[in-house]
Amino acid sequence: HKPAFNVHDLYYDEGFCQLIARNEIFDITMMCVIIANAVWISIDADYNTASSIKTADPTFQIVESLFCVFFTGEWAIRF
Numbered sequence: 001h002k003p004a005f006n007v008h009d010l011y012y013d014e015g016f017c018q019l020i021a022r023n024e025i026f027d028i029t030m031m032c033v034i035i036a037n038a039v040w041i042s043i044d045a046d047y048n049t050a051s052s053i054k055t056a057d058p059t060f061q062i063v064e065s066l067f068c069v070f071f072t073g074e075w076a077i078r079f
Contacts, residue, residue: 007078017077026077033070040067 011018020026040063050056053064 011078021078030070030074033067033074037067037071 008022011021044060044064048056048060050060053061056064
């Protein structure tokens with residue numbers, strides 16, 4: 001019987017980032033951001049008529065940029 005896969009087993013044992021990445025609050029927060037992003041994608045698909053992010057309403061540009069920052073930060077912390 002193989003043990004269940006846990007990504008936390010692949011993290012470093014020392015350092016500040018691994019403390020954050022192993023934290024349950026971080027996991028829950030990132031899951032909420034993923035859910036919010038899924039909802040935002042549906043809003044964006046329904047209401048954003050611009051053909052590119054450059055020509056989109058500033059609200060769409062700002063929210064897209066925030067999600068980009070969140071997911072880039074998550075990637076940097078986890079890896």
